[in-house]
Amino acid sequence: MVNQIFLQIVTGLQLGAIYVLIALGLTLIFGTLGVVNFTHGALFMLGAFSAVIISGNYGFVAAIIIVPPFLFFFGVLMERFIVRFFYDRPHTDQILVTFGFAIVIQETLKWIFGSNNIPFKMPAWGRGILKLHEYVPFLDGFVAYPKWRFILITVSFFTVIALFALLQFTRFGMVIRAGMNDSEILSFLGINITRRFTLVFGLGSMIAGLAGVFAGPVTNVDPGLGMFYLVPSFLVVVIGGMGSLPGAVLASFLLGMAQSFTVSFAGLQAIVVYIVAVVVLLFMPRGLLGKKGVLD
Amino acid sequence: MSKKHDKSKGLTRRDVLKISAASAVAASTPMFFVKDAWAQKAIGNFPVNGPTVTYGFNVPLTSIYADEGEDELRAYKLAVKHLNNGGGMVETLQPNALKRNGVLGKKVEYVVGDTQTNPDAARTSARRMIERDKVIMFSGGSSSAIAIAQQYLAQELGVIFMCGLTHSNDTTGKDKRRYGFRHFFNAYMTGKALAPILSKEYGKDRRAFHLTADYTWGHTQYQSMKDFTEKEGWTTVDNIMTPVKTTDFSQFLTPILNSDADVLILNHYGKNMNNSLTNAVEFGFKEMQKNGKNMEIVVPLYSRLMAKGAGQKNIEGVLGTTAWNWTQKDDDPGSKAFVETFEKEYGFPPSQAAQTCYVQTIIYSDAVERAGTFYPPAVIKALEGHEFAGTGPGKTLYRAEDHQCFKDMLVVKGKSPSQLKGKYDLLEIVSKVKREDTVYPVDTFPGELGPYEPA
Numbered sequence: 001m002v003n004q005i006f007l008q009i010v011t012g013l014q015l016g017a018i019y020v021l022i023a024l025g026l027t028l029i030f031g032t033l034g035v036v037n038f039t040h041g042a043l044f045m046l047g048a049f050s051a052v053i054i055s056g057n058y059g060f061v062a063a064i065i066i067v068p069p070f071l072f073f074f075g076v077l078m079e080r081f082i083v084r085f086f087y088d089r090p091h092t093d094q095i096l097v098t099f100g101f102a103i104v105i106q107e108t109l110k111w112i113f114g115s116n117n118i119p120f121k122m123p124a125w126g127r128g129i130l131k132l133h134e135y136v137p138f139l140d141g142f143v144a145y146p147k148w149r150f151i152l153i154t155v156s157f158f159t160v161i162a163l164f165a166l167l168q169f170t171r172f173g174m175v176i177r178a179g180m181n182d183s184e185i186l187s188f189l190g191i192n193i194t195r196r197f198t199l200v201f202g203l204g205s206m207i208a209g210l211a212g213v214f215a216g217p218v219t220n221v222d223p224g225l226g227m228f229y230l231v232p233s234f235l236v237v238v239i240g241g242m243g244s245l246p247g248a249v250l251a252s253f254l255l256g257m258a259q260s261f262t263v264s265f266a267g268l269q270a271i272v273v274y275i276v277a278v279v280v281l282l283f284m285p286r287g288l289l290g291k292k293g294v295l296d
Numbered sequence: 297m298s299k300k301h302d303k304s305k306g307l308t309r310r311d312v313l314k315i316s317a318a319s320a321v322a323a324s325t326p327m328f329f330v331k332d333a334w335a336q337k338a339i340g341n342f343p344v345n346g347p348t349v350t351y352g353f354n355v356p357l358t359s360i361y362a363d364e365g366e367d368e369l370r371a372y373k374l375a376v377k378h379l380n381n382g383g384g385m386v387e388t389l390q391p392n393a394l395k396r397n398g399v400l401g402k403k404v405e406y407v408v409g410d411t412q413t414n415p416d417a418a419r420t421s422a423r424r425m426i427e428r429d430k431v432i433m434f435s436g437g438s439s440s441a442i443a444i445a446q447q448y449l450a451q452e453l454g455v456i457f458m459c460g461l462t463h464s465n466d467t468t469g470k471d472k473r474r475y476g477f478r479h480f481f482n483a484y485m486t487g488k489a490l491a492p493i494l495s496k497e498y499g500k501d502r503r504a505f506h507l508t509a510d511y512t513w514g515h516t517q518y519q520s521m522k523d524f525t526e527k528e529g530w531t532t533v534d535n536i537m538t539p540v541k542t543t544d545f546s547q548f549l550t551p552i553l554n555s556d557a558d559v560l561i562l563n564h565y566g567k568n569m570n571n572s573l574t575n576a577v578e579f580g581f582k583e584m585q586k587n588g589k590n591m592e593i594v595v596p597l598y599s600r601l602m603a604k605g606a607g608q609k610n611i612e613g614v615l616g617t618t619a620w621n622w623t624q625k626d627d628d629p630g631s632k633a634f635v636e637t638f639e640k641e642y643g644f645p646p647s648q649a650a651q652t653c654y655v656q657t658i659i660y661s662d663a664v665e666r667a668g669t670f671y672p673p674a675v676i677k678a679l680e681g682h683e684f685a686g687t688g689p690g691k692t693l694y695r696a697e698d699h700q701c702f703k704d705m706l707v708v709k710g711k712s713p714s715q716l717k718g719k720y721d722l723l724e725i726v727s728k729v730k731r732e733d734t735v736y737p738v739d740t741f742p743g744e745l746g747p748y749e750p751a
Contacts (some may be wrong), residue, residue, distance in 0.1 A: 004550075004551065004554045007554060010550075011547045011550045012547075014546065015544070015547060063364070066673075110362075114363070115357070115358075115362035115363045115366050115367075116605050117363065117567050119605065119606060119610070121607070121609075122578065128580070143553075143554075144553065144580060145553075146580065148578060190580055218544050218574070219543045219544055219571065220567070220570055220574055221566060222362075222605075224358060224360070224361075224362065224567075256630070260547045263536060263547050263548050263550070263551060264536060269537075269538070270541075
């Protein structure tokens with residue numbers, strides 16, 4: 001029983017880690033730019049596609065080095081030529097244009113690679129299992145778990161720390177946080193906030209790319225992948241509180257745990273994330289750590 | 297004026313006599329004069345006017361079965377080409393009424409719909425084909441929930457549905473419909489063919505844990521595998537139903553790690569299977585030992601497309617069943633003609649989904665030619681109980697009582713790298729199961745076909 005509970009907790013953590021990686025960029029873009037970016041799932045998928053191709057030809061480390069900057073550049077271009085024109089438009093317009101662009105990305109990849117699943121080979125150093133009973137004293141007998149899932153948790157943890165550090169302890173982060181409160185005043189002070197916003201969009205896309213690199217080996221890669229993760233990642237953002245980074249992290253692990261502990265109830269599995277969303281929003285309308293004034 | 301007024305008041309004795317005489321003549325007319333009038337009754341999109349006839353191909357072009365859907369569409373297009381110009385199985389079908397100039401002299405055209413692997417979307421798409429595009433027949437796969445939804449629609453609207461890939465027992469069991477026909481095999485046949493081989497390969501004292509796709513196909517696949525493996529002496533430890541749109545199965549694999557099961561049976565298809573198998577291998581199930589035995593993974597319903605999607609390394613040594621494999625081109629003229637024309641057209645071999653969809657289109661067209669009409673009840677009667685050859689190994693029977701086809705099938709195993717003879721050569725044929733070995737009594741499953749003429 002102890003083993004079972006422990007394994008389900010680990011499962012909840014690693015499921016949450018994937019959600020964190022995907023939702024972090026989404027909530028960063030929303031919290032900073034106020035843009036509801038429905039392309040985010042497609043950016044994650046683009047990251048996974050790029051990673052499986054680069055990894056297949058040049059190795060997984062090459063994918064880690066190349067894919068996030070590629071997605072950063074892609075995000076910058078997307079902001080410059082599409083999203084920028086929708087900052088002052090209603091959220092519905094933003095949703096339509098970003099959703100439309102997501103479909104364009106999806107169909108283009110389908111046209112190039114077809115609909116068939118592309119197996120994502122895990123790097124040799126990430127394969128295999130960890131014998132948890134050798135490290136955790138209260139476990140009874142043989143208890144193992146895939147090594148890659150712990151790598152996912154680790155990558156997710158360091159990404160969150162790095163992003164918090166960037167926003168809290170750098171001049172760039174300070175300007176961004178100030179811009180989130182009042183971008184007009186910053187413009188009067190001679191700070192080019194538009195350029196910073198472009199970089200934030202690129203940063204959000206880069207994190208989606210990183211998610212694609214590390215989640216790809218467990219989800220495999222196909223053109224429908226982005227749409228699958230779009231809804232759960234939006235739920236994470238809403239449950240956590242629109243635009244709140246700590247809220248997104250908390251909500252990710254909450255959903256991961258909810259999914260992990262309902263495996264034996266088939267009907268509940270499919271809807272548990274929505275039930276969590278309903279319950280949280282019923283008692284906390286702004287989400288777990290939502291800020292007053294954001295999408296009120 | 298008054299005279300005219302008087303006439304309109306009622307029938308005269310002369311009028312009554314005229315009507316009586318006419319009625320007597322009508323009543324005494326032989327029935328064969330009326331037969332054609334009955335056959336011309338409008339049902340669905342019958343009669344077909346003009347020089348062309350339209351078929352509808354409703355396949356999953358998006359979502360978890362999209363890879364199968366794309367291959368099905370390729371096969372349908374090829375079938376239409378062969379019906380209009382000859383070639384492929386149009387040359388090998390026996391008996392064969394096809395003329396290579398379309399069907400009943402009408403050029404075959406087609407429209408395409410996307411089921412989105414969703415029964416509601418499939419119904420909407422099918423209804424649009426029937427009502428707007430006036431299709432005389434529609435076909436497609438690859439989900440049993442969708443096939444069943446479309447069969448009911450077919451019965452309601454009087455348009456024949458030739459099922460594509462659907463493997464649930466319910467399709468020709470409790471949900472069978474007069475207007476639906478299945479060429480593909482089913483979960484019961486899989487269980488019956490696979491269980492003895494599993495027992496032979498892995499022994500009789502085995503403990504199985506199932507992961508099952510949570511919809512009609514998964515449910516019947518699980519039940520059939522459970523029943524037939526238990527007959528072989530296996531024990532079913534547990535089963536977890538998994539939502540169809542799952543991409544990461546880790547939370548479902550965790551309880552199996554902690555159980556005493558030594559066989560994992562994945563009742564998953566398409567991308568579900570690609571991911572559940574990938575995750576199971578990641579969790580170390582292929583290297584694990586339980587109860588002093590090697591842990592084994594079984595995928596009851598296999599396809600070459602799935603094998604490719606899951607990756608050669610993952611499928612190595614994994615047993616399952618398949619309706620047909622392209623490597624059978626050396627076994628019979630029908631398979632040879634189909635594989636060669638498909639490869640020439642698209643540059644790679646067809647999947648089992650493509651084969652069943654291609655055959656369905658050819659067989660429907662042949663039935664129309666044999667019936668001499670597109671009138672649905674006549675075509676249904678031409679299909680019911682029809683036995684044919686030249687579309688795969690051995691003879692195929694369309695059983696009249698449940699519209700289930702009976703034909704040879706395969707038990708296969710994922711090949712090891714040393715066995716590969718090319719990138720599409722992924723499955724090793726373990727056993728060619730004969731048609732008579734998978735036949736079951738028609739009352740094994742409940743259900744009624746319904747009337748020939750829709751209410």
